[in-house]
Amino acid sequence: xxxxxxxxxxxxxxxxxxxxxxxxxxxxxxxxxxxxxxxxxxxxxxxxxxxxxxxxxxxxxxxxxxxxxxxxxxxxxxxxxxxxxxxxxxxxxxxxxxxxxxxxxxxxxxxxxxxxxxxxxxxxxxxxxxxxxxxxxxxxxxxxxxxxxxxxxxxxxxxxxxxxxxxxxxxxxxxxxxxxxxxxxxxxxxxxxxxxxxxxxxxxxxxxxxxxxxxxxxxxxxxxxxxxxxxxxxxxxxxxxxxxxxxxxxxxxxxx
Amino acid sequence: xxxxxxxxxxxxxxxxxxxxxxxxxxxxxxxxxxxxxxxxxxxxxxxxxxxxxxxxxxxxxxxxxxxxxxxxxxxxxxxxxxxxxxxxxxxxxxxxxxxxxxxxxxxxxxxxxxxxxxxxxxxxxxxxxxxxxxxxxxxxxxxxxxxxxxxxxxxxxxxxxxxxxxxxxxxxxxxxxxxxxxxxxxxxxxxxxxxxxxxxxxxxxxxxxxxxxxxxxxxxxxxxxxxxxxxxxxxxxxxxxxxxxxx
Numbered sequence: 001x002x003x004x005x006x007x008x009x010x011x012x013x014x015x016x017x018x019x020x021x022x023x024x025x026x027x028x029x030x031x032x033x034x035x036x037x038x039x040x041x042x043x044x045x046x047x048x049x050x051x052x053x054x055x056x057x058x059x060x061x062x063x064x065x066x067x068x069x070x071x072x073x074x075x076x077x078x079x080x081x082x083x084x085x086x087x088x089x090x091x092x093x094x095x096x097x098x099x100x101x102x103x104x105x106x107x108x109x110x111x112x113x114x115x116x117x118x119x120x121x122x123x124x125x126x127x128x129x130x131x132x133x134x135x136x137x138x139x140x141x142x143x144x145x146x147x148x149x150x151x152x153x154x155x156x157x158x159x160x161x162x163x164x165x166x167x168x169x170x171x172x173x174x175x176x177x178x179x180x181x182x183x184x185x186x187x188x189x190x191x192x193x194x195x196x197x198x199x200x201x202x203x204x205x206x207x208x209x210x211x212x213x214x215x216x217x218x219x220x221x222x223x224x225x226x227x228x229x230x231x232x233x234x235x236x237x238x239x240x241x242x243x244x245x246x247x248x249x250x251x252x253x254x255x256x
Numbered sequence: 257x258x259x260x261x262x263x264x265x266x267x268x269x270x271x272x273x274x275x276x277x278x279x280x281x282x283x284x285x286x287x288x289x290x291x292x293x294x295x296x297x298x299x300x301x302x303x304x305x306x307x308x309x310x311x312x313x314x315x316x317x318x319x320x321x322x323x324x325x326x327x328x329x330x331x332x333x334x335x336x337x338x339x340x341x342x343x344x345x346x347x348x349x350x351x352x353x354x355x356x357x358x359x360x361x362x363x364x365x366x367x368x369x370x371x372x373x374x375x376x377x378x379x380x381x382x383x384x385x386x387x388x389x390x391x392x393x394x395x396x397x398x399x400x401x402x403x404x405x406x407x408x409x410x411x412x413x414x415x416x417x418x419x420x421x422x423x424x425x426x427x428x429x430x431x432x433x434x435x436x437x438x439x440x441x442x443x444x445x446x447x448x449x450x451x452x453x454x455x456x457x458x459x460x461x462x463x464x465x466x467x468x469x470x471x472x473x474x475x476x477x478x479x480x481x482x483x484x485x486x487x488x489x490x491x492x493x494x495x496x497x498x499x500x501x502x503x
Contacts, residue, residue, distance in 0.1 A: 167335075175336065253336045
């Protein structure tokens with residue numbers, strides 16, 4: 001009962017908001033270039049569905065490629081850095097600097113480095129930069145989260161460095177690494193969209209490109225439709241990762 | 257002699273002395289309880305015996321080799337992602353025992369602690385007492401000569417701790433390891449040990465030593481005998497003195 005209600009509640013709220021929005025647009029004669037009615041947005045989404053879906057796939061695929069690249073680099077670096085406090089203190093300020101620098105600030109240079117003919121490389125690179133930190137930080141924390149008494153037990157039984165890494169530290173880090181990837185996936189999409197605004201063109205025509213294009217042509221309903229698709233994509237990816245994380249963790253620690 | 261601590265002292269930087277001077281010599285198959293107030297260095301003494309720490313001064317002589325000493329901590333300290341069998345097989349697998357043999361011996365060890373049938377369960381699926389018995393199986397799987405128990409009952413309820421105490425006694429009767437057992441429960445110490453060492457508050461030194469008569473393993477009803485009562489009272493008195501309060 002509560003479960004059904006908690007699933008139903010957001011749907012009811014959204015329908016309510018849309019109804020008020022629709023009524024306001026019609027009743028107050030709000031011009032379509034200022035705020036299109038939900039019905040107009042739905043119509044625009046329907047007529048532009050092929051191009052919007054293609055663009056969504058472009059954005060999503062660039063974000064996913066960025067996530068894979070970022071994961072490989074962040075995990076490798078965490079494994080290298082984790083055993084040594086000195087190495088970590090050398091790397092961490094750089095990692096933090098990378099995290100707090102807004103990617104719009106480095107995007108113009110990234111476009112030049114990627115080559116003006118390859119804007120998609122710039123988008124992937126920038127999204128990877130944004131996704132890096134949560135994975136790196138999660139893996140580093142996780143690799144050091146092993147139970148100290150288990151570490152002592154591994155000492156007692158004379159475990160090798162490889163045994164300690166693969167049989168204790170990596171499995172201990174698993175929940176942290178999963179959480180890091182979940183956060184990073186969301187950031188990679190945001191990163192890809194922001195990077196597209198700056199770098200998008202030619203072969204990098206994702207949803208951000210559609211939003212800009214529609215806005216420039218005053219096709220406001222289409223612009224909103226693209227934003228809606230972006231939101232749905234983000235929510236869907238998050239739900240998928242959440243379910244994946246839950247399934248893996250359930251296997252990891254067993255069904256209670 | 258299986259292990260001895262000779263006038264050992266342990267200092268921790270910034271916290272001062274944790275233990276000593278403290279001496280303890282262990283014969284093969286002997287059961288010794290270390291009892292004392294919190295922070296008296298009991299666990300430190302245990303880590304010295306395990307070779308996990310070195311004394312700041314004095315000498316720790318450990319004659320048992322790798323795999324001949326096992327430790328059971330206060331918490332079960334199991335790998336949450338691994339099954340009971342995988343957890344119990346860990347010491348053997350780390351030492352390079354082929355996996356099928358390690359697993360077979362782990363299943364034997366689990367059966368000895370009455371966990372046959374729970375081999376595939378993960379720690380989160382086990383009760384506190386069962387998890388503690390997996391931890392005990394892991395400690396016994398190498399057939400150690402020295403078994404170190406660091407307050408293994410502290411987190412368990414009274415019924416579970418009594419059952420576990422009897423399990424340990426039965427296992428001791430079969431495998432005869434020397435056992436050093438840290439506790440702050442007087443009755444537990446008298447029940448489990450042939451020799452009882454009372455320690456002063458930190459830095460821990462020996463305040464009193466008592467030999468406990470009676471058969472090992474303890475027969476049913478041992479807790480209600482006059483001898484048990486008397487010894488428990490004497491040890492309580494020693495303990496109160498060690499803590500600086502006359503009983």
